[in-house]
Structure formats: structure tokens, C-alpha cells
Amino acid sequence: MTGLAVAFALLLSVFGLIALQYATERSLAESRHDQIARVISANIGPAILFGDRVAAEENLSSVHDISDIGSVRVYSTDGTMFAGYAAPVSQEDADARWPTEVRFPVLAQNEKVGELRMRVGHRSPLDILGDTAPAALLIFLVSLAVTLTTTRWLNTMAFRPIDRLSAAMRRISELGDYSVRLERDPDPDFDGIVSSFNSMIGEVESRNAELSHTAEELRAARDEAENANVAKSQFLANMSHELRTPLNAIIGYTEVLQEELVLADMPRSVEDVEWIYGSARQLLSLINGILDLSKIEAGRMDVELHEFNVGQLVREVGGMLEPIAAQKGNTIHLQVEPSIPTARSDSAKLRQCLLNLASNACKFTENGHVFVLARHDGEDLVFTVSDTGIGISEEELSRLFQPFVQADASTTRRYGGTGLGLAICWRFAEMLGGSVDVESTPGEGASFTLRVRLDLGEREQADEAVRTLASPLDDARQSPSDASRPPLALIVDDEPSSVQLLTRMVSQCGYDAICAGNGRRGLDLALERKPDLILLDIGMPELDGWAFLREMEANDALCTIPVIVVTVDDSYRRAxxxxxxxxxxxxxxxxxxxxxxxxxxxxxxxxxxxVEDDEATANLHRRGMEQVGYEVSAVTDGQAAIGLLEVEEFDLVLTDLRMPKGDGFQLVDRIFGMSPDRRPGVVVVTGKVLDEDETRKLDGKIIKLVSKNGLSPRRLALDAHSALPRPHATSSPVVQSA
Known part of the structure; x- marks a missing residue:
């Protein structure tokens, strides 16, 4: 690059010199032409006065040896040519060689007697270049050779070491190889740079090794902390389960004992038992909070998506708060923005968040007011829970959402509590795509703002890919050969106190009870005795409850027996x-x-x-109805249902509202138009939240509206039984909400 730059500069210099020479020659030629014209004018003036043309032409021909003058002519004052000289060339050549005409006055005795006109020419830059080209080329080549020699020396002295330095830096940057070192350089100046670079890389390598070691220690510490956190969460979960097992017996037997003491008319003992019962329930609430927190930290807390009405949820929370507020003389104020649309989220977790915040507000407020406000802000739901209570200081706000932390020790002593509610509320809010903020002034009250997503995600079919049943249920249920004998319940549980309590419960309801201490023994008894009902624990030796359910499902002789899971494990959807x-x-x-x-x-x-288009959901409904004795048929859309109703009579229709080929509203209208003696009762089972117009479409045409959210097969059968009309009923029940 240096050589090219110098060569370009040399070329510019050559052209500059040629231009300078051209300008110089032109200036000198113009001066010379002026002098020649003046001399000729001075000599030819007398010849014009005397009319001596011969003398004039001799004078003019004196320029014939001057190459840059082509012609000289003298004109009299009347414009006629008096005398002239022209080079012996053609007119075209003359115009090309001498293109410029110079005019000078001819004076005699200081009077103008004529005009001298002289055609002149100048050398062009190409002429000059042609004359100077050999010398210019020689100078250019010599200068370029000197330049290339100089740049080669510069390359050896400076550029090549810099290239080595750049290559080493690229290798370090791309490969992270800090072992790279540059060799010593003969140039003393650059050798100092090389030494400094090697020292710097050595220091970087040393510090990088230290950082890698520190990072490894940090990773190990992080893994240990995560393992410790998992172990802690697992310990809390296990301890919660272990504590809930004896509490189950304490609460259950306390209820039994309370009934017996009431019958024995022992009011003082009944009061003592009530204290025991209340303390056990309080302890159970604490254990449930610890279990929720441990499940959240272990990543095992699931979000159940469904549609729900926000205003109805807030009113439900308000109803739950009334007794709590009344204890402290507080007044509950609810305000719901009318324009809030239907939400798609987990209503149970949102309800728990609002209850935690509002119950705290009631607890820390006496003879005051608690406000619960709901509105929507773009794609978010915003709930504000405010109170006129004791408030929270700035120092206390910084640790408010930590587990097992309350404002201070005096607050815990005075108001009670474990400090788990707000921690769980914070984590639930994050799971629902939002956050919790708080503002407070000590002595004036606090205001909590809960923000969650209005639509947390698209609803999956049947809430979660519910597993399809392996085979249709048998039409003929296994029933005891002796119709007069009491129903039989099989209790499968490894905890003796739980077994005894459940045995007493089933006996009080007229059941015979048989018991198994593990899942394998339970399966054997189920195959042998064909019970009418199975009460199943989950955590058991040999064969746990999940494996028990899988084997029940795969056995045609057992899959029709209803199984009620009774456990401390709250995996409802999985069960x-x-x-x-x-x-x-x-x-x-x-x-x-x-x-x-x-x-x-x-x-x-x-x-x-x-009538249900989702096969998995239809099978769940079939299971619940057939296990209590109903004869069930299923179709996937409204048109197929209408076709079947025209040829067959049914006592009850369970239908969804969102279906292909004729929705549920059209089906309800068709059924309502049937003759009363053939018209079945209709129960709508849907996950859709109905607006006022849709509710009016169903009003008076159906018996009950049941939400799919959290609906078990057993609960569906119970709702259907309570809604089943008497034969040939002619009345038109109003819509009810289940």
C-alpha cells in the first residue's frame, strides 16, 4: 500500500511538472510574440505611409524561420490587406498548427496607419509529454525502485512484526489459547513491545486460570445450594405428608368423639374436643402451606387453565372474608370493573392469592375497612387489596415476601401466623404471569396490587391430554350375587389409623369393609371379592396407588369398579x-x-x-355415569345426537356447547322442541363462561349448567342424578349453576 501510494504521488508529480512546463512555455511564447509584433509594427509603419509594398513584404517575411508563427498580414485603415506573409502549408494545416490570431496596431508618427494580424500557435501538453516522456519515465522508475526498496525495509522492520502480533491476538480471541507467546525480535523497539505482550498474556493466563478455578468452585457451590434446596423442599414435602397422616387420624377421631360426646350429653368434654379439633385444623393449614411452598420450589406445582368469570370469583372471595372481617369489626368493600372480559387462567390459585392478601388485611385491621378492587389493564388483570390497618414500614417491606417472615416478632406474637401466605401469593403470581407490589404507610394501612395475565395460554383439549380409556366399559357391572347383602368397600391403605377411621365411616353408611395394607394385596382382594367401591391411598409399599390404578385400568374384570383416591398427595388431575x-x-x-x-x-x-366431541373427555363422562349404573351412549356432535334422539328415548342428555356440526345451543333448542313425553332432561357440561345472551338462550330449557373445570367422573354422576327428571315430567326447570 505504501508503494502504491508513492507511485501514485510520483505520477501526480510528473503530470504536475508537464502542466507547469506547458504554462511556462505558453507564457514565454506570448511574450516573444508580443515583442516580434512590436518590432514588425515599428518597421512597417513608414512602408505603409509611402505605399512601399515590397519593403513591407520583406519586413514581414523575416518571421519565416519562427515555427510558432504561421502568417503575418498588414491591413490599412480601410481594412484592405496591404502586405502579407504565410507559411507554405495548406489552409487546414495552418488552422490546426496556428489557431490563435494576435492583432497589433501599426503607428507612424504616433498615428495609426494600419493593423498587424499574426497567426500563432503553442505546444500542447501531449507535445510536451512526448518530448519529456523518456526522462519522466526514467525518473518514475528510479523513484519507484527506491520506494519499493524502502517499503520492503519497512515491512521487515515494522509491518511483519505487527502482523505477527495481530495473528497472535486473533488466535487468543478465537481459540482462547493463552499459551501463545511471540519470539524475540531483532528490532530493539519492537522487542520491547513483544516482551510486554508476552508478559501481559502470561498475566491474563494466570488470572484466567484463577477465574476458571473460582467459576468451578462457584458452580459446585451453586449445585450444592440447588441440591440443598431440592433436599429441603423434598424434606418439607415428606414431613408435610408424614405430619398430615397422624393429623388425619386426630381430626377424624375428634369428629367421631365429638358426635359421641354430644349424644352422651357431655358439653364440657365437647368444648375440650372442639379446642383440639380447632388446633388440629390450624396445624393442618400450616402444613398445607409448607407443602404448597415446597411444591412450588420443587417445580411440581401445575397451572390448571380454564375460563372463569372474574366478578364471580371476587364475590366468592368476599363471601369467604365476611366471617374473618366480622371477628375484627371490619367492613369489606368489593368493586369489580364491569368491562372485565372472561379470564383464562387458574382460578384456584388466583382465589388463594386474593384470600391470602385480603385475610391479611382483615387480620391487621380492627374496626376499619378492607377494599378489594378488580380491573383489567390491557392484557393483564389487576387486583388491589387495601386496608386501613397498622401499615408496614420501609424496612419490613424489603423482606415481606420471604417465607416464614412477618413484619417483626411483636407482630407474630400479637396477630399470629406463619409468614407463608405472602410468599405463596408471590410465587403463585409469578406462575400466573404477573407480580405483587405493595405500598404502605405505618399507621395508615397498606395496599397490595396483584397483577396476573388475563389469558395465560391456549386451553388444551380436556384441560390436559386426558388419557383415553383402553376399552369400553362392560354393560353388565359386576354385582354381588346376593342382592340383599350390604355393599362392599375395599380399603387399600398402609396406615392403621387411617384404615380404622375409613372402616368406621363406611360401616356407618351401611357398607361391609375389607382392608389391604398394600397395593398388591388390594388387587388380589379386588379380583377375589369384586367390591362395589375401592378407597385407595397412594403412598404404599410393594405396589403404590399409581401402579394399582394402572393394573385396575388394564384388567377388564376390575376397570368398572369405582376407585376413590384418599391420600395426602394432592395430585388431583393425575388421579x-x-x-x-x-x-x-x-x-x-x-x-x-x-x-x-x-x-x-x-x-x-x-x-x-x-354429546362431546373430545374423545378423552367423553370417556371420562362415560366412566362416571356407567359406574353408578346408567346405560350410556355417546356421540361427537349435535347432528348425530339429534339423529339418535329421533329413534331412541333417553332420560338425560349431557352436552357440551362447543362442537362441530351443530353446537350445543342448537341441540338444546331441538330437544326443547320435542314432545314432553319424549323430551329428556338436559345438563350442559362446558368449560365456556356464558355471557348474559347465552344464559338467556338456555334459560328454562336445561336443568343444570356444570363447569368442566375440576369435574371428576363421580361428581358428574352426582350432578346428573340430582338433575335427572322424573319420567314424563312436563315442567321446565330454570338454569341452575353447579
């Missing part, structure tokens, strides 16, 4: 997907257990038509 008819969480609610036992003790009869 339903695995084939369970319902899922109860220990400690068992006695009223709910009595309801279940009564439902399966009394077999139903009748024909039910299921």
Missing part, C-alpha cells in the same frame, strides 16, 4: 387421568365421604346420552 372416579385429600371431610358412599351404594337406572 383422574389415571382412572380414579374422584380424589379426596386427607383429612377426609366426613360429609363428602358419606355423600360418596351413599352415591355408590344406591345403583341408578336410566339411559344417558353424552
Amino acid at each position: 383422574i387421568n389415571a382412572g380414579a372416579s374422584d380424589h379426596l385429600l386427607k383429612p377426609v371431610n366426613r360429609l363428602e365421604m358419606h355423600e360418596i358412599l351413599g352415591q355408590y351404594a344406591n345403583k341408578q337406572s336410566g339411559k344417558v346420552l353424552i
Whole structure:
């Protein structure tokens, strides 16, 4: 590049010299022509006065040896040529060689007697270049040779070492090879740079090794911390399960003892038992909070997506808060923005967040006000829970959402609590795509803002790819050979206290009970005795509850027996997907257990038509209806349902609203138009939240509206039984909400 730059400069210099020479020669020629013209004018003036043409022409011909003058002519004052001289060439050559005409006045005795006109020419730059080209080329070549020699020396002295330095830096940058070192250089100046570079790379290599070692230690520490956190979460989960097992027995037997003490008319003992029961329930609430927190940290807390009405949810929360607020003399104020659309999220987790925030507001406020406001902001739902209570200081706000932390020790002593509610609320808000913010002034109250996504994601078919049943259920249920004998319940649980409590519950409902301490023994008894109902724990030796359900599902002789999972494991959706008819969480609610036992003790009869386009959901519904004795048919769309209703009579139709080939609204209208003696009852089972117009379309035409969200096969059968009309009923029930 240096050589090319110098060569270009030399070329510019050559052309500059040629231009300078051209300008110089032209200036000198113009001066010379002026002098010649003046001399001729001075000499030819007398010849014009005397009319001596011969003398004039001799004078003019004196320029014949001057190559840059082509012709000289003298004109008299009247414009006629007096005398002239012209070079012996053609007119075209003359115009090309001497293109310029110079005019000078001719004076005699200071009077103008004529005009001298002289044609002149100048050498062009090409002429000059042609004359100087050999010398210019020689100079250019010599200069270029000197330049190339100089650049070669510069390359050896400076550029090549710089290239070596650049190559070494590229290798270090691209490959991370800090072992690269440059060799010593003969040039003393650059050798100093090489030495500094090698020292710098050595220092970088040393520090990089230290950083790598430190990073490895940090990774190891991080892995240990993560393992410790997982171990802690697993420990909390295991301990929660272990604690809930004896609590199940304490709460269950306390309820039994309370009933017996009431019958024995022992009010003081009843009061003592109530204290025991309340303390056990409080301890259970604490354990449930720890279990929720451990599941969140272990990544095992799932989000159940479904549609729900935000205003209805806020009103439900308000109803739950009334007793809590009344204890402290507080007033609850609810305000819901009317324009909030239907939400698609996890209503259970959102409800728990609002309950945690609002119950805290009630707890820390006395004779004041608690406000729950709901609105939507773009794609988010925003809930604000404010109170007029004791408030929170700046220092306390910084650690407010940490587990097991409250404002200070005095707050815990005065108001109670474990500090888990806000930590769980914070994590649930993150799972729902949002956050929790708080503003507070001590002594004036606090305001919590919960922000979650309005639509958390597209709903999957049947909430989660529910597994399709392997084979259709048998039309003929296995029933005891002796119709007069009591129904039989099989209890599969390895915890003796739980077995005893469940045995007492089923006996009170008229069941005979048989028990198995593990899953393998339970399967053997199920095959041998064909029970009417199975109550199944999950965590058991030899064969756990999940494996038990899988083997039940695969056995044609057992798959028709309803299984109620009764466990401390709250994997509700997994239990339903695995084939369970319902899922109860220990400690068992006695009223709910009595309801279940009564439902399966009394077999139903009748024909039910299921209209559902999702095969997995249809199979879940079929399972629930057939296990209580109904004869079930299923179709996938409204048109097929109408065709079947025209040729066959049914007692009840269970239908979704969103289907291909005729939606549920059209089907309901067609059924309502049937003659009363053939018209079946209609129960709508849907995940859709109905607006006012859609509700009016169904009003008076269906018996019940049931939400798919969290619906178990057993619960569906119970709703269907409560809605089943009497034969040939002519009344038109109004829409109910289940």
C-alpha cells in the first residue's frame, strides 16, 4: 500500500511538472510574440505611409524561420490587406498548427496607419509529454525502485512484526489459547513491545486460570445450594405428608368423639374436643402451606387453565372474608370493573392469592375497612387489596415476601401466623404471569396490587391430554350375587389409623369393609371379592396407588369398579387421568365421604346420552355415569345426537356447547322442541363462561349448567342424578349453576 501510494504521488508529480512546463512555455511564447509584433509594427509603419509594398513584404517575411508563427498580414485603415506573409502549408494545416490570431496596431508618427494580424500557435501538453516522456519515465522508475526498496525495509522492520502480533491476538480471541507467546525480535523497539505482550498474556493466563478455578468452585457451590434446596423442599414435602397422616387420624377421631360426646350429653368434654379439633385444623393449614411452598420450589406445582368469570370469583372471595372481617369489626368493600372480559387462567390459585392478601388485611385491621378492587389493564388483570390497618414500614417491606417472615416478632406474637401466605401469593403470581407490589404507610394501612395475565395460554383439549380409556366399559357391572347383602368397600391403605377411621365411616353408611395394607394385596382382594367401591391411598409399599390404578385400568374384570383416591398427595388431575372416579385429600371431610358412599351404594337406572366431541373427555363422562349404573351412549356432535334422539328415548342428555356440526345451543333448542313425553332432561357440561345472551338462550330449557373445570367422573354422576327428571315430567326447570 505504501508503494502504491508513492507511485501514485510520483505520477501526480510528473503530470504536475508537464502542466507547469506547458504554462511556462505558453507564457514565454506570448511574450516573444508580443515583442516580434512590436518590432514588425515599428518597421512597417513608414512602408505603409509611402505605399512601399515590397519593403513591407520583406519586413514581414523575416518571421519565416519562427515555427510558432504561421502568417503575418498588414491591413490599412480601410481594412484592405496591404502586405502579407504565410507559411507554405495548406489552409487546414495552418488552422490546426496556428489557431490563435494576435492583432497589433501599426503607428507612424504616433498615428495609426494600419493593423498587424499574426497567426500563432503553442505546444500542447501531449507535445510536451512526448518530448519529456523518456526522462519522466526514467525518473518514475528510479523513484519507484527506491520506494519499493524502502517499503520492503519497512515491512521487515515494522509491518511483519505487527502482523505477527495481530495473528497472535486473533488466535487468543478465537481459540482462547493463552499459551501463545511471540519470539524475540531483532528490532530493539519492537522487542520491547513483544516482551510486554508476552508478559501481559502470561498475566491474563494466570488470572484466567484463577477465574476458571473460582467459576468451578462457584458452580459446585451453586449445585450444592440447588441440591440443598431440592433436599429441603423434598424434606418439607415428606414431613408435610408424614405430619398430615397422624393429623388425619386426630381430626377424624375428634369428629367421631365429638358426635359421641354430644349424644352422651357431655358439653364440657365437647368444648375440650372442639379446642383440639380447632388446633388440629390450624396445624393442618400450616402444613398445607409448607407443602404448597415446597411444591412450588420443587417445580411440581401445575397451572390448571380454564375460563372463569372474574366478578364471580371476587364475590366468592368476599363471601369467604365476611366471617374473618366480622371477628375484627371490619367492613369489606368489593368493586369489580364491569368491562372485565372472561379470564383464562387458574382460578384456584388466583382465589388463594386474593384470600391470602385480603385475610391479611382483615387480620391487621380492627374496626376499619378492607377494599378489594378488580380491573383489567390491557392484557393483564389487576387486583388491589387495601386496608386501613397498622401499615408496614420501609424496612419490613424489603423482606415481606420471604417465607416464614412477618413484619417483626411483636407482630407474630400479637396477630399470629406463619409468614407463608405472602410468599405463596408471590410465587403463585409469578406462575400466573404477573407480580405483587405493595405500598404502605405505618399507621395508615397498606395496599397490595396483584397483577396476573388475563389469558395465560391456549386451553388444551380436556384441560390436559386426558388419557383415553383402553376399552369400553362392560354393560353388565359386576354385582354381588346376593342382592340383599350390604355393599362392599375395599380399603387399600398402609396406615392403621387411617384404615380404622375409613372402616368406621363406611360401616356407618351401611357398607361391609375389607382392608389391604398394600397395593398388591388390594388387587388380589379386588379380583377375589369384586367390591362395589375401592378407597385407595397412594403412598404404599410393594405396589403404590399409581401402579394399582394402572393394573385396575388394564384388567377388564376390575376397570368398572369405582376407585376413590384418599391420600395426602394432592395430585388431583393425575388421579383422574389415571382412572380414579374422584380424589379426596386427607383429612377426609366426613360429609363428602358419606355423600360418596351413599352415591355408590344406591345403583341408578336410566339411559344417558353424552354429546362431546373430545374423545378423552367423553370417556371420562362415560366412566362416571356407567359406574353408578346408567346405560350410556355417546356421540361427537349435535347432528348425530339429534339423529339418535329421533329413534331412541333417553332420560338425560349431557352436552357440551362447543362442537362441530351443530353446537350445543342448537341441540338444546331441538330437544326443547320435542314432545314432553319424549323430551329428556338436559345438563350442559362446558368449560365456556356464558355471557348474559347465552344464559338467556338456555334459560328454562336445561336443568343444570356444570363447569368442566375440576369435574371428576363421580361428581358428574352426582350432578346428573340430582338433575335427572322424573319420567314424563312436563315442567321446565330454570338454569341452575353447579
